[in-house]
Amino acid sequence: MLDNADLNLPEIEYEGKTIQLSHGLYSVIMSGHDRAKREEAFKLYYSAFRKILTTLATTYYGNVKANMFYKSVRGHESCLNKALFEEDVDASVYARLVKSVSEATPIMHRYMALRKRVLGYADMHMYDIYPSLVPNAELKLSFEEAFELCLKGLEPLGEEYLSLFRKGRDEGWIDVCETEGKRSGAYSIGIYGNHPFVLLNYQKTTHDVFTIAHEMGHSLHSYYSNGAQPYAKADYKIFVAEVASTVNEVLLLKYLLKTTEDANLKKYLLNYFMDMIRTTLFRQTQFAEFEEKAHALAEGGEPLNKDNLSSLYLELNKKYYGEAVTHDEEISFEWARIPHFYRSFYVYKYATGITSAICIANRILREGEKAVEDYKRFLKGGCSTDPVSLLKIAGADLTAEAPFKAAMAEFEEALKEFEALS
Ligand SMILES: [Zn+2]
Incomplete structure (x- = not known):
């Protein structure tokens, strides 16, 4: 409530009007191309958090203390171990993720240096890392065209998958357009005994083309699991x-990269892919490491406060983004604005999710039918066994180093290609 309602973000001049800054407007400005506006929004936004930092640190510490209580009464070694135990995930997976991403930070530093060079800035700040490096290359497709493009990109998944994908459109699972009073964003919901539903608010942007592939990916996962499992085992973790x-997103992206002749569009897509890996793999692992270290401090008897949380965060930000970025004081407060930290040890699942997805998509492109068959066994698995074993069926073994190494190699490959085109 403090973050959602009482935060009292300052006013800002935007498109000729003075309006109150909001979380939504902040992210719109951050990915825009008006640098002075980004800097202004960045400073205003964090000034609001600075005013309530003590309260937020105490609130977060309360959350950590609750975790510590439950880990003690349940007899777990640490809060992290308790969280992984509950998710039925092998404890080594978390450590391997953090280690692999940590080792790959030099590639991220290179990406940041490239970004700085392309943008032509003498110094680059955290508010400069969101806009696309290739403006005016956006895909502007009607929903029908975008849907056909998704079908093209997903051809490696075979005719059965494609026919289900089409069925979703033809039989009205998808609510496509924005209408008055409709909930924002996009999501999919699976219903046992019925077909899944997809909510979209389709706009002619690249992001929304990928959103079709993304949400239908959720839907067909539900469709397969619900069809193959008894009710109690259908709901995947x-x-x-x-x-x-x-x-689905990775397959679509690879299809587009393979088929596009336009160098500018190719650069745009490479940038899109790098930013997908930056935000979903690197950033979420940075968050995961923050949570792990904050809990370890508290478990070691050190009370958490705004100072040690902020300096821990700043240290990690420097580690992940490197020296090409100027780390302003404001960024050390970023931990205070992440609502996910109140669902402890949740965000690492985004990082392991994209790592598995890259690994599985590559295997499908490499091995064809056999890989698709295994992937469908995973899709049909629901929660019939633990999630790490389910992913192994599809070829992503997160207890080994290979999938993490492969994801980092993909990132480096995209970076190299982008460098070559720049
Ligand atoms: Zn999703």
């Missing part, structure tokens, strides 16, 4: 929930 959606 959060740990695997973003895999099917991201496999």
Whole structure:
């Protein structure tokens, strides 16, 4: 409530009007191309958090203390171990993720240096890392065209998958357009005994083309699991929930990269892919490491406060983004604006999700039918066994190093290609 309602964000001049800054407007400005506006919004936004930082630190510490209580009464070694135990995830997965991403931070530093060079800035700040490096290359497709493009991109998944994908459109699972009073964003919901539903608010943007592939990925995961499992075992766990959606995005992206002749569009797509990996794999692992370290501090008897939380965050931000970025004081407060931290040890699942998805999509492109068959066994798995074992069926073994290494290699490959085109 403090963050959603009482935060009292300052006013800002935007498109000729003075309006109150909001979380939504902040992200619109951050991905826009008006640098002075981004800097202004960044400073105003964090000034509001600075005013309530003590309260937020105490609130967060309260959350950590609750976790510590439950880990003690349940006899777990640490809060992290308790969280992984509850998710039925092998404890080594978390450590392997953090280690692999940590080792790959030099690639991220290179990306940041490239970004700085392309933007032509003498110094680059955290508010400069969101806009696309390739403006005016946006895909502007009607929903029908975008849907056909998704079908093209998903051809490697075979005719059965494609026919279900079409069925979703032809039989009215999808609510496409924005209408008055309709909930914003996009999501999919699976219903046992019925078909899934998809809510979209389709706009002619690249992001929304990928959203079709993404949400239908969720839907067909539900469709397969609900069809194959008894009710009690049909509902897949959060740990695997973003895999099917991201496999579709990766396949679509690879199709577009392979087929586009236009160098500018190619650069745009490479940038899109790099930012997808930056936000979903690197950033969420940075958050995961923050949670792990904050809990470890508290478990070691050190009370958490705004100072040690902020300096921990700043140190991690420097580690992940490197020296090409100027780390302003404001960014050390970023931990205070992440609502997910109140669902402890949740965000790492985004990072393992995209890692698995890249691994599975690559295997499908490499091995064809056999890989698709295994992937469908995963899609039909629901929660019939633990999520790490389910992913192994599809070829992503998160207890080994290979999928993490492969995801980082993809990132480096995209970076190299982008560099070559720049
Ligand atoms: Zn999703």
